[in-house]
Amino acid sequence: xxIILDVTDLHIEFHDHETPExxxxxxxxxxxxxxIVGIVGESGSGKSMSALAIAGLLNRKTLTKSGRIMFxxxxxLTCDRKTLRSYQGDEISIIFQExxxxxxxxxxxxxxxxxxxxxxHPDIDKKIRKMKAIKMLKDVGLENAADVYNMYPHELSxxxxxxxxxxxxxxxxxxxxxxDEPTTALDVTVQAQIVDLLKKINREKGxxxxxxxxxxxxxxxxxxxxxxxxxxxIVESGKTTDVFTRPRHTYxxxxxxxxxxxxxxxxxDMA
Amino acid sequence: xAKYVIKRNIKxxxxxxxxxxxxxxxxxxxxxxxxxxxxxxxxxxxxxxLKGISLSHPMGTDNMGRDVLSRVMYGSRITLLIAMGTVFxxxxxxxxxxxxxxxxxxxxxEVVMRIIDALxxxxxxxxxxxxxxxxxxxxxxxxxSLGIAFVPSFARIVRGEVLRCKNMDYVANARLxxxxxxxxxxxxxxxxxxxxxxxxxxxxxxxxxLAEAGLSYLGVGSQPPYxxxxxxxxxxxxxxxxxxxxxxxxxxxxxxxxxxFSFLGEGISRWK
Amino acid sequence: MKYTLxxxxxxxxxxxxxxxxxxxxxxxLPGDPAVRMLGLEASPELIAQTxxxxxxxxxxxxxxxxxxxxxxxxDFGTSYSYSVPVAGLVANKIPITLTMGLMAFxxxxxxxxxxxxxxxxxxxxxxxxxxxxxxxxVMAIPPFFSGILITFVFGLILRIFTPxxxxxxxxxxxxxxRYLFFPSLAVALPKISMTVKMLRGSLIDEAAKDYTRxxxxxxxxxxxxxxxHVLKNAMIPVITFLGMALADMVAGSIVIEQVFxxxxxxxxxxxxxxxRDYPVVEAIIMGxxxxxIVVNFLVDVIYRIVDxxxxxx
Numbered sequence: 001x002x003i004i005l006d007v008t009d010l011h012i013e014f015h016d017h018e019t020p021e022x023x024x025x026x027x028x029x030x031x032x033x034x035x036i037v038g039i040v041g042e043s044g045s046g047k048s049m050s051a052l053a054i055a056g057l058l059n060r061k062t063l064t065k066s067g068r069i070m071f072x073x074x075x076x077l078t079c080d081r082k083t084l085r086s087y088q089g090d091e092i093s094i095i096f097q098e099x100x101x102x103x104x105x106x107x108x109x110x111x112x113x114x115x116x117x118x119x120x121h122p123d124i125d126k127k128i129r130k131m132k133a134i135k136m137l138k139d140v141g142l143e144n145a146a147d148v149y150n151m152y153p154h155e156l157s158x159x160x161x162x163x164x165x166x167x168x169x170x171x172x173x174x175x176x177x178x179x180d181e182p183t184t185a186l187d188v189t190v191q192a193q194i195v196d197l198l199k200k201i202n203r204e205k206g207x208x209x210x211x212x213x214x215x216x217x218x219x220x221x222x223x224x225x226x227x228x229x230x231x232x233x234i235v236e237s238g239k240t241t242d243v244f245t246r247p248r249h250t251y252x253x254x255x256x257x258x259x260x261x262x263x264x265x266x267x268x269d270m271a
Numbered sequence: 272x273a274k275y276v277i278k279r280n281i282k283x284x285x286x287x288x289x290x291x292x293x294x295x296x297x298x299x300x301x302x303x304x305x306x307x308x309x310x311x312x313x314x315x316x317x318x319x320x321l322k323g324i325s326l327s328h329p330m331g332t333d334n335m336g337r338d339v340l341s342r343v344m345y346g347s348r349i350t351l352l353i354a355m356g357t358v359f360x361x362x363x364x365x366x367x368x369x370x371x372x373x374x375x376x377x378x379x380x381e382v383v384m385r386i387i388d389a390l391x392x393x394x395x396x397x398x399x400x401x402x403x404x405x406x407x408x409x410x411x412x413x414x415x416s417l418g419i420a421f422v423p424s425f426a427r428i429v430r431g432e433v434l435r436c437k438n439m440d441y442v443a444n445a446r447l448x449x450x451x452x453x454x455x456x457x458x459x460x461x462x463x464x465x466x467x468x469x470x471x472x473x474x475x476x477x478x479x480x481l482a483e484a485g486l487s488y489l490g491v492g493s494q495p496p497y498x499x500x501x502x503x504x505x506x507x508x509x510x511x512x513x514x515x516x517x518x519x520x521x522x523x524x525x526x527x528x529x530x531x532f533s534f535l536g537e538g539i540s541r542w543k
Numbered sequence: 544m545k546y547t548l549x550x551x552x553x554x555x556x557x558x559x560x561x562x563x564x565x566x567x568x569x570x571x572l573p574g575d576p577a578v579r580m581l582g583l584e585a586s587p588e589l590i591a592q593t594x595x596x597x598x599x600x601x602x603x604x605x606x607x608x609x610x611x612x613x614x615x616x617x618d619f620g621t622s623y624s625y626s627v628p629v630a631g632l633v634a635n636k637i638p639i640t641l642t643m644g645l646m647a648f649x650x651x652x653x654x655x656x657x658x659x660x661x662x663x664x665x666x667x668x669x670x671x672x673x674x675x676x677x678x679x680x681v682m683a684i685p686p687f688f689s690g691i692l693i694t695f696v697f698g699l700i701l702r703i704f705t706p707x708x709x710x711x712x713x714x715x716x717x718x719x720x721r722y723l724f725f726p727s728l729a730v731a732l733p734k735i736s737m738t739v740k741m742l743r744g745s746l747i748d749e750a751a752k753d754y755t756r757x758x759x760x761x762x763x764x765x766x767x768x769x770x771x772h773v774l775k776n777a778m779i780p781v782i783t784f785l786g787m788a789l790a791d792m793v794a795g796s797i798v799i800e801q802v803f804x805x806x807x808x809x810x811x812x813x814x815x816x817x818x819r820d821y822p823v824v825e826a827i828i829m830g831x832x833x834x835x836i837v838v839n840f841l842v843d844v845i846y847r848i849v850d851x852x853x854x855x856x
Contacts, residue, residue, distance in 0.1 A: 055760055081764070089761030101753040106775050106850055116761045152851040168761070386564070389557045392787065392835050394794030397828065401565075404816040404824050405572055477683070484685045485798045489813055504688060508802070511695050518695075522688040529683035537679065 001032035004175055004208060005054070009067035012049050012232075016062050023049045025232045027067070029210075031176065036202055036209040038223030038240065040216055040255065046232040047212050051180045053077075054210070055094040056084045071176075089116035093169035097181040099161035103153040109164055110149035113137065116172040136167040140197060159190035163197070170201060177201070178210045183218060191215075195222050216259050220244055228252045287538025293531030297524065301351055304344025312345040312497065313337065321514040330520040333503075334510055342503060343521050347528065349499040353414050354479035358472055360418025361479075365425020366468075370456045372426075373433035384430065391423035396482050400491070408491045410499075417482055421475055428471050432464040473536040477529045484525050500525045546847055554840040561832045562614070566607050569825040575599070576821070619826035624818045629826045633808060637830060638712060639723075640800065640807035644793030646720070646727035647734070651788065655735045659742025659781075664769065666747060675743075678736040686795055690729035690802035697725055707804045726803045730795045734788045741784055745777040752776075779850050786842030790835040 010027035013020045024046040031037055039047040052058045054069055056076055069076040072091065074083055093116070096102045103112055113133045117124055124132075130149070137145035140163040153161055162182060169177055179198060183191035195218055201207055213219050219226055220240060227237040228249065236249040247253045309329075316336035323331045330339035368387070372380040390398060395417075402416035436442060437460070445459050487501030498506065503521040511518050570576065577593040578585070585593075594600055598609065613620070619629035662671045681689075698706040704725055710718040749755070750773050758768045800809035808827050815823035847853050 057756055057759055085762045085764060087762075088759070094760045096753065096757065098753055102757045104754040104758070104772050104776070105852060106779075107772070115758075115763075119762045119767070154852045165757070168757075385556065386560055389561050389564075389836075392557075392790060392839055393561075393832065394791045394835070396798070397794040397831060400797075400812070400816065401568060401824070401828055404819070404821075405568055408817065481685050485687060488685075488687045489798060489801060489809075491813075491816065501685070504691065508691055511691060512699050515695070518691060522685075522691070525685060525688065526680070526683045529685075530680060533679055533683060 003030050004033050005031040006070040011066045013064045022232050031208050034206045034208055036223045038219035038226040039212045040219050041229035045229040047229045048180050051178050051212050055178050056088055090120040090172040091174050092176045093174040094178040095165045095169050095182050097184050099158050099165055102165055103161055105153055109151050113168040113171055120172055136171045140167045158186050162194055176208050180212045216255055284538050284541060286534045290531055290534030290538050293527050297528045297531055300344055301347045304348055308341035308344050310338035310341045312341045324516050331516040333517050339517055339520050343524050346498055346500045346503050347524055350483055353483045354476055356414045357417040357421055357479040358475045361421025362425050362472055365422045366429045369426040369429030370433050373430035374456050387423045387426050391427055395420040396485055399486055403491045413486055432467055433460055436460045436463055473532055477532050480529050547844055550840055550843040554836055557836050562611055565829055566610055569821045620822035622820055622823050624820045629822045633826055636808045640796050643723050643727050643796040646723055647730035647792040648789045650727055650731040651734045651738055655738035658739045662743045663746035678740050681736040682733050686729050687798045687802050689732050690799050693725050693729050709805050726799045730792050730799050742781050745780050749773045749777045786838055789838050
């Protein structure tokens with residue numbers, strides 16, 4: 001399998017307080033073409049930090065990064081901003097946990113979906129761009145795509161907004177899609193639909209996906225490989241089936257034990 | 272522990288330090304002026320007209336040979352008192368109106384807030400001019416007019432805060448215990464908005480100083496021979512070229528008065 | 544459309560409320576207008592006759608509506624002191640004050656928006672710190688005092704304009720506008736500071752929101768995120784503020800006119816206040832009230848264009 005992303009020894013440190021805080025320690029990830037890799041762990045385990053670093057979105061002054069993130073013969077940690085930006089949204093896309101706040105509230109959906117194209121391929125004709133955007137909105141399962149194109153984020157439900165986010169991320173046909181807890185803020189039924197959509201994208205376009213979640217059952221459904229993180233460290237990684245059936249690390253065992261089983265007594269208490 | 276925190280914060284908070292120093296100076300000037308001024312503020316001296324800054328007259332003299340420093344010390348007292356009175360009237364009436372309308376809601380709230388909103392959109396200096404034109408000129412009229420003109424802004428702030436607090440758990444709890452409405456407003460809700468009120472009062476105070484100065488400048492405020500700082504500036508303007516210190520000194524004192532309080536406000540907001 | 548209609552109705556309601564307040568303030572509170580017009584020595588018969596003529600014996604609401612309708616038709620009554628129609632007294636003065644207010648507004652927008660962007664973009668940089676402190680100082684200077692200082696520096700020392708050399712718009716439009724520049728600047732200064740402070744805070748708040756991260760993830764550079772995403776969001780509270788500032792600046796012009804000896808409505812307003820010439824005061828106040836209320840309506844309409852969330856509960 002062709003390796004398109006190679007992360008080695010990624011180390012992220014915060015300097016907000018007097019003693020530096022290690023958020024990610026010696027993170028390694030090799031992502032193959034067309035592969036779906038899951039990263040699981042509790043909040044604060046460093047999984048989102050790693051994802052943001054790969055997407056080139058960790059640029060606070062109070063933070064230091066070391067290691068290598070190799071993509072297309074460039075180290076995304078050390079390459080100049082212009083090179084990094086040329087990949088962002090075009091080769092590497094990301095969707096976030098909060099579809100409610102991740103879209104710009106005062107811009108139309110169509111404008112936001114087209115944005116990557118406008119930035120990276122300004123030569124594409126306006127009409128073609130619009131056609132592509134509407135097709136993309138259809139592809140992510142928005143039936144009335146032509147109407148949605150002219151709507152504002154507040155007119156859509158959470159699930160629809162996450163579909164819009166996916167459409168905007170996929171419009172440049174990126175090689176890598178990073179999904180940072182994309183289903184956490186959504187209803188259970190909508191969660192399953194989004195996971196199906198990601199599967200479909202991976203199958204039809206061959207996009208590699210890094211799927212970050214604390215929900216092991218979703219990771220199990222979607223990912224071929226999984227990385228388990230705890231307190232900034234990778235504690236276990238391997239094929240999803242192996243890790244889930246024969247967990248070696250106690251933390252992984254605890255996570256698996258914590259997956260809610262279907263409760264037939266039905267207290268109905270989902271909180 | 273508390274001492275340590277304050278020490279550290281003051282050092283990192285130049286706004287607070289500057290605010291304390293400037294406000295301290297202005298207050299000192301004013302308070303000393305209550306007991307002692309270098310000259311009688313109204314004493315004229317025909318041989319000392321429009322003198323510049325000198326040892327015997329640190330701020331020079333005016334067109335009637337009166338000592339500007341003494342007049343500034345007196346004038347800042349008038350300005351401060353009018354500003355304090357204005358904020359007192361505005362904050363008290365505004366709090367009552369805002370709290371009652373916000374707490375009870377309903378038709379009365381609709382009507383009162385419609386009027387308050389209309390008045391709020393109306394420039395306060397103009398509102399004060401309207402009231403002055405009905406009641407006549409003079410510093411009492413000015414004080415009342417400015418006070419009324421400041422009611423809408425306080426009423427709006429308090430109403431918003433009361434609406435916010437009204438739906439909080441502790442209010443619901445108190446209600447379950449059978450606390451009366453009045454007690455609820457004044458004992459349970461209002462004490463919780465003191466932070467918001469403190470900054471509103473600081474800002475209101477500054478606006479009052481500026482508005483008083485503006486209105487006195489227009490000649491609707493304090494009457495001669497004693498003058499507020501704004502009135503002094505109005506009298507001094509025509510001597511700008513012959514004796515700049517006569518204009519600059521009262522003006523700078525107004526600026527320092529407002530600046531001191533706004534630095535204090537800024538410093539307090541950066542306290543955390 | 545429904546939203547605009549709602550705001551329009553609300554504007555009409557506010558106009559009625561304000562006009563009722565003004566009518567009460569000037570026609571009911573100060574006592575009998577007939578006595579005021581004729582003087583205290585007038586005979587009771589004459590007063591009674593005048594009251595009848597002036598329609599003062601009619602019910603309150605009838606008087607109010609008669610006054611309101613006359614006002615809408617441009618009949619503001621007769622000045623007590625000059626015995627001429629008020630409309631003629633104020634007609635050629637309102638454009639002067641209004642021009643000053645509008646110029647101050649334009650100056651505020653043109654200066655404060657770029658400054659606000661710069662301070663937010665280089666947050667805590669040297670320029671930001673300098674502008675922040677200057678803002679505090681400028682806000683502490685009463686506009687008439689900065690007017691006096693401007694007269695002194697630009698008029699008397701640098702001689703860029705001639706204090707007192709006002710030229711009316713009827714004579715020379717260019718020189719009229721040029722003379723009004725410095726007075727308008729004096730009116731605008733504190734508003735510039737407030738707007739910069741507000742825009743800076745608003746931009747910094749918006750820049751911390753999730754959608755800016757999304758914008759960066761699509762390959763936007765800092766300017767792209769700032770101008771294509773953050774600015775429009777950050778302008779929403781600033782627009783409300785600017786709307787109120789415009790009204791304030793029209794009112795503030797009254798004080799500044801005195802500083803620069805501009806024959807706008809200021810002088811006639813102040814004389815009428817001290818003479819208790821209520822029809823004149825009333826007409827000017829209502830005129831400004833109408834401006835304020837219409838501006839607020841326009842702000843609401845612009846708001847709707849900028850923020851699509853408005854009007855949907």
